[in-house]
Amino acid sequence: MTDRYFLWMAFVFYVGASALTLWRLRSERSQSWLHHINVILIVVGFLMQLVGLILRGQNLHRCPLTNPFEVTVFIVWALVLFYLVIGPSYRVSFLGAFTAPVVTLILLTGLLTASDAPHALVLKHSPWVEFHAGIGILACGAFALAFVVAAMDLVQNRQLKSHHPSPTFRLLPAVEQLGVIGVRLLMLGFILLTVGMIGGVISDKLVEAWPWQKVAWAWTTWWVYAALLAARTIGNWRGQKASVATMAAFIFLLTAYWGTSWLAR
């Protein structure tokens, strides 16, 4: 069985979790056993993805982060990892339910559109390069979960502003709580991104120079998230404005990555 087979299997489980989410939202079900099924589907998907990544890593004899397809799959995996590790500590109802559709969508985009051809500019195999890429991907996972939380915040905020909230609003957490979690995830992601960037600078000096497109993308992303974090903490950005900015920053991160990867080919 190939790594792609496991990735498609993971996709099927994530689709199952997303379908369950839609059904729960439609039928306004919040029972704990439904939440457990949701978590089980996501965990199985996560493990399938892990097997897929390990098989690919064995074939490549390195961390599978050599082309846009692999990076996209890794970002999805990191997002689920953050959800599974960090999610329970916040006890946010419906976080898994909102994570599943985002994971499904990004993974499907990766499976269908992202280039899986060996990259023309694959860098030398070095622990510094892998450290930089690995930590960077983890940062993307934290930003992706911040995107999910921002989406929940946006939905809940709109419900409250509508003056006639639908029953869905009872299933979602308080806007203030979502705001706090969003900022914490952005901080965590930013710290990881900064550490990854330091690794990138060191590998650039010690191993091999990075393509300029990648360097530009990395620094732009760093500045975008620095500005966003400053706005949300020092500038007191909250509510709809903060949610939209957080979501836009992650969409920028993904699209800019795919764009620069295409340019660097």
Next chain:
Amino acid sequence: MNLVIIGLNHCSAPVAVRERVAFPRAQLGAATCELLSAAPVTEVAILSTCNRVEIYALAAAAGQAALALRRYLHSYHKLTEPIDVHLYERHNRDCIAHLLNVVCGLDSMVLGETEILGQVKDAYAAAQTAGATGAALNRLFQKAFAAAKHIRSTTAITRGSTSVANVAVELAEKIFRDLTQSTVMVIGTGAMSEATAKALRSRGAGSILVCGRDRERSGALAGQLGGRAIHYDDWPVEFPKVDIVISATASPHPIVTREKLIPLMKERHQRPLFLIDIGVPRDIETACDELENVYVYNMDDMQQIAKENLAAREREITICRELIAERVARLAEWLEERYK
């Protein structure tokens, strides 16, 4: 053996009758013991709340037992006028169905309310402690509690608040992370603002400031709510520290305007602000709702939500009755089997 129930509730009797036959909680145990010897029953439990008084019993002869229970109710409360016209009587299958409807809140004044389950549990515990329950009532009550739990979790019968005060609390809980950290300001002391502030307090609202032109009245309300009274002219000074405002003044013009709020929101670092406008004419300018992180709800909004929630609960009645019917059939079968 037969299950029998004699009782009255908010539909069958006015409050003047209900209050005369209510059993004080502390006397429930003694009364059940007394009933065991006063009436031809083998098991008995008394449920007494502000909206209902009901006696559940197991007896060999249902008719005789019901008559004795009626007499006991009259003699225990020393009633001079008969209340039989207000009493209802149910036997066996109907008795089981009645209890299940009661515990699920289908027979309550506020459809789907959950307080009744706790009250029935207390009544059962008192009867059990007094040694007045046996196999039949134990099974009946335990199965009723399980049914209530199942129906609550699988239907929307308890979902959403049906009173304006509770709708305000529900909204506040979806805005703020922790109500215990929130400060509430009540501007103007009316019955509705008092009820809303009490509902917030009961859900743990941190501190409460009461502000009104009548110092004595605002002081009394602040005392009741465990809060602090402030002078009406001082509310803008305290406003930046406040998270929830309940405004119910008789002012002919809005007292909270968009222009006033913009600098105040800056001062409070754009923390969410929940403005509950109970005043007529309205106290809070509509344009305030356009500001980010400011949530303005007036009486009409909250009444509409309460009405929609009630309608949603009413739509669930049929499903609940179907679920109850299944359980009634099973319990009735068990009862017949055991005592045939």
